[in-house]
Amino acid sequence: MSDALPNAPMDDVICCLDKLNQSASLTATEAAILSRSTTAPVVKAAVLARLLHRPATNIETQLCAQLAAELPDVTATLRSAFPEHCSALSVPTVNPHPRVTRVLRADWTDGAARCADLRAFLDDYVHERLPSHLVAAWLGTVMERGMSMECLHDMTHAMKDSGRTYDYRGAAPLAGRKLVRRYPTGGLSEKAALILPSVLVKAATNIPIASNFLVARSLGFTGGTWDKLSAIPGFRFPEPGDESIEVMSRCGVAMTVTHGDLNPADRKLYQLRSVTGTIESHELIVASIASKQLAVPADHLLLDVRYGEGAFLRSEAEARRCADAMLSVVAEGGVPCSAHLTDTPQPNGMAIGNALEVAEALATMGIGASSDWDARALREQRELVLTFYGLLMLRAHGSATTDAWVIEARGWFESGEVGLAFETLLEAHGVRPQTIDALRQNPFGTLGLSGVHIPVASAREGQLLRIDQRRLGHLVNFGLGAGGNDYGGAFRARAGIRIGFRIGDHINEGQPLCWIFSVEPQVTDEFIVAVKECFIVG
Incomplete structure (x- = not known):
């Protein structure tokens, strides 16, 4: 198997960035990967900014010197902002960027000046007057230094105001309806955003609700519902404004994305965070999510x-702190919200990758053959969606208990009405009836999943103890190309991995741990070994 795997160099880089996120020192090999000519300047800028703010080894000091020489404008600006951290770097011959220097330093004493600088910084970035690698240096700085609540508040509103606000709560065609939405912070194999909208479509037939359901691109090692729905032939996201209102009027739910003039700052920063290893900054998570929610407000928002x-937030304590910050910023912006903390001890299902996750979501909703999937995983996903639905309806219409809402919706799954509601949602979003019929009859073929899939056999007998979800997600998104975006890699909707077992299952030697779905005819032996190492059998 000699053919090179697409995007493998990017996967190497992501592994190095993940090591930085764990506060571990870089090896000489990892420093060489980060400094090579094929590594993107945005990655190098973020790494340089991060290393300058932490105790560095000799290897890391040498890496900083090399990156500084390659990025004179970044180096000049970092030296201007943080002279105490940059004395060992050579003095560039270019001038620092004054506004970026102020944004990096973030030591304003005047709130109006802070707000003006942040808004101008984002406006320059959105309109491509500011190089992306300077913005990446800012992301790396925030990752290491954090951000004050005042700065976080102003950044959130500056991101929201980089485009238009679309408030559908007073729209005449939706009169009398409560707008509800659930939004996740991200997790591996997370398909609630594919399933919950159909439950809301069904509910909207006899309950006065609607949902401007907001979805995003793939991020880091996790998939994005924007990318997953894009794997469905003919699926079209409505434009914000009248078109979204019309779709909500037709079926109760409009799948909303940040295109056009809806929060363009987040659209660009989101993708840049994904390839620079700066996703896990709490402040950047809060600003990204809160700015989107305020740009498309709802009567109630449930934060998952x-x-x-399998998540960016590694502990429950981290999740609680981040949730509290999001609740504060979103509520202060005028959107009532609540939060639900969800643990991710293993993938939320058996599929990782866009088209594969759509196929599993279809089975969860009763479309296609459920026998193709692990019944336990389907049940787990269904119950999680029911939990979210019950919490949303309790907030929007407190006339019944959470349990009562859940019991009613569970009946919709059992009767097949959720699957029918998904077909209604697809039709309202431009999918042709023939495609909907084909999805019902042959989801794998319709989604282009009937091609190459390579089994990855277990090297030993034993119990599946753990799945390295971060590594597995990185391999899918950056190794196979399922998470490619404007800053790195080609996007391949059909690429993915289908897992064969749940944690705790007994595995025989030679049984497939998983299957690799690749758009390439071959993958390297090294890639197969890397996938196998994600499954800990003992």
Whole structure:
């Protein structure tokens, strides 16, 4: 198997960045990967900014010197902002960027000046008057230094105001309806955002609700519902404004994305965070999520704050702190909200990758053959969606208990009405009836998943003890290309991995731990070994 895997160099880089996120020192090999000519300047800028703010080894000091020489404008600006950290770097011949210097330093004493600088900084970035690698240096700085609550508040509103605000709560066609939405912080194999909208479509037939359901691109090692829905032939996201209102009027739910003039600052920063290893900054998480929610406000927002091995927030304590910050910023912006903390001890299902996750979500909703999937995983996903639905309806219409809402919606799954509601949602978003019929009859074929899939066999007999979700997600998104975006890699909707077992299951030697779905005819032996190492069998 000699063919090179697409995007493998990016996968190497992501592994190095993840090591930085764990506060571990870089090896000489990792420093060489980060400094090579094929590593993107945005990555190098973020790494340089991060290393300058932490105790560095000799290897890291040498890496800083090399990166500083390659990025004179970044170096000049970092030296201007943090002279105490940059004395060992060579003095560039270019001038620092004055506004970026102020944004990096973040030591304003005047709130009006802070707000003006942040807004101008984002406006320059959105309109491509500011190089992306200077913005990446700012992301790296925030990752290491954090951000004050005052700065976080102003950054959130500056991001929201980088485009238009679309407030549908007073729209005449939706009169009398409560707008509800659930939004996650991200997790591996997270498909609630594919399933919950169909429950809301069904509910909207006899309950006065609607949902401007907001979805995003893939981020880091996690998938994005924007990318997953894009794997469905013909699926079209409505434009913000009248078109979204019309879709909500037709089926109760409009799947909303940040295109056009809806929060363009977050659209660009989101993708840049994904390739620079700066996703896990609490402040950047809060600003990204809160700015989107305020740009498309709802009558009630449920934040699904994920934590653990399959999420960006590694512990429950981290998740609680981040949730509190989001609740504060969003509520202060005029959107009532609540939070639910969700643990991620293993993937939320058996599929990782856009089209594969759509296929599993279809089975969860009763479309296609459920026998293709692990019944336990389907049940787990269904119950989680029911929990979210019950919490949303309790907030929007407190006339019944959470349990009562859940019991009613569970019946919709059992009767097949959720699957029918998903078909209604697809039709309202431009999917042709013939495609909907094909998805019902042959989801794998319709989604282009009937091609190459390579089994990865277990090298030993034993119990599946753990799945390295971060590494597995990185391999799918950056190794196979499922998470490619404007800053790194080609986007491949059909790429992914289908897991064969749940944690605690017994595995025989030679049984497939998983199957790799690749758009390439071959993958390297090294990639297969890397996937196998994600499954801990003992």
